[in-house]
Amino acid sequence: MNLVLEKVQPNSALGKTASVDLFDASGMLLLQKGQLITEGIKVRLKKREVYILHNQRNVSFSEAQKVKTFPKDVYIKLVGSLWSIYHDAKLVKPEQIQKTVILVETILEELQTQKFYLDFNVIRLDMEKFKQHDYSTFVHVVNVALLTALTGIWMGYKENSLKYLTLGALLHDLGKLQIPREILNKPGSLTDEEFKIIRKHTFLGEKMLKNSRLSSSVLAMVREHHERWNGKGYPLGLYGKSIHINAQIVAVADVYEALTADRPYRKGLPPYHALEMIISWSGIDFNPKVVQAFRESLILYPENAIVTLNTGEVGVVVAVPTQMPTRPLVRILFDSNGRFLNRETYVDLLQELTRFIGRIEFKEDG
Ligand SMILES: [Fe+2]
Structure with missing residues (x-):
């Protein structure tokens, strides 16, 4: 799975609350999912380009x-x-x-x-x-x-x-x-x-x-x-x-x-x-x-799950070691300041023992 930022029409993404996380072109989080969209926010969002995080599958899983x-x-x-x-x-x-x-x-x-x-x-x-x-x-x-x-x-x-x-x-x-x-x-x-x-x-x-x-x-x-x-x-x-x-x-x-x-x-x-x-x-x-x-x-961290580390970095689980399923390999998508990383950056939690997964989001895939 590849996670990419996909441009959306602000009108389609703007209800009373944000239905998904909204980002700017650099990957900076503008509005978090569930957050209330006031008239003021709506006007400001319409003036800029708005992106959502999109799963682009290029691997078919059995x-x-x-x-x-x-x-x-x-x-x-x-x-x-x-x-x-x-x-x-x-x-x-x-x-x-x-x-x-x-x-x-x-x-x-x-x-x-x-x-x-x-x-x-x-x-x-x-x-x-x-x-x-x-x-x-x-x-x-x-x-x-x-x-x-x-x-x-x-x-x-x-x-x-x-x-x-x-x-x-x-x-x-x-x-x-x-x-x-x-x-x-x-x-x-x-x-x-x-x-x-x-x-x-x-x-x-x-x-x-x-x-x-x-x-x-x-x-x-x-x-x-x-x-x-x-x-x-x-x-x-x-x-x-x-x-x-x-x-x-x-x-x-x-x-x-x-x-x-x-x-x-x-x-x-x-x-x-x-x-x-x-x-x-x-x-x-x-x-x-x-x-x-x-x-x-026990599937603790399914591959493709989006996880937040204790450092505030957000990434996607790419591989889970059988012997130590609590410490998967994570590709970092956003650094601790919420900035989208364009280059491929991995954190191996088996090696980096001070980092750990704090929160997980797992969306069913179809
Ligand atoms: Fe008991």
Whole structure:
């Protein structure tokens, strides 16, 4: 892909707000997407040449390399359905599980046909409007289920084994519905007593499911998703391979999702940072094989994504190293002063360790 500045008629680009970023001929940003266009601005823009950034494809990508974002409408329906099935559940009935299996099938249908870039921040932002329902647990489990299913597919899970894995991920935190919201959403650090209460959610979740006739692997995910590879998890302190493999997978997805989510007391970490932490805990908290599959299945920075570095430079991802997907090669388009660079300039984040990706924009390609 080549990104080029394309001249546009100011009239066509000027609505009430700018529908795209607008530049001058030198690549200087005149008006940011979404910014209000007042009469004064309109008059001034009409007097000058206005450009937009345009994708000019000169490489055709094969179907296999195409990356999509997970469809937002499907995602919102998933969270809504899950909420309506479980929000006041005490003891889960087989009918509720049957309804959840339909959601699992929806997820798997979407995931198996495409490679996905999961943009949780955009999705979470959309969920803000449902705050009154306290959707956070449901948003979390849907995110975890998507990550878990992707890892499972990467590890060769198929058909029923993949279904149970994804179902277990959707149900893994069910016990949290029994934990007082004041503790779950408490801003600031928890007391030892509050930690003790939160830790009961694995056991409470399993208890809620005792009448549901679920497969033992699903129950193991609910019970063991806070166990750790080194034996330092809870509730039982299981060690290594004595933890059910499905629980080992959901554990990685669970921690990654929690790290990237905003909490009442801190902002979520950027995906690259969360993934680097997960990698650093490989062999300590998590099974190295699971971490490797998680890392390889997760598309952190799709090729062609527009990214903003911590330096303020804006560029496009041109290549992603398999071994260190958090540090792609980026072609810089705009320097830190917002000036368009005509010559080809690359930043290799594998070499330049003080630079990192702060923000990402990924537009679906057709
Ligand atoms: Fe949990």
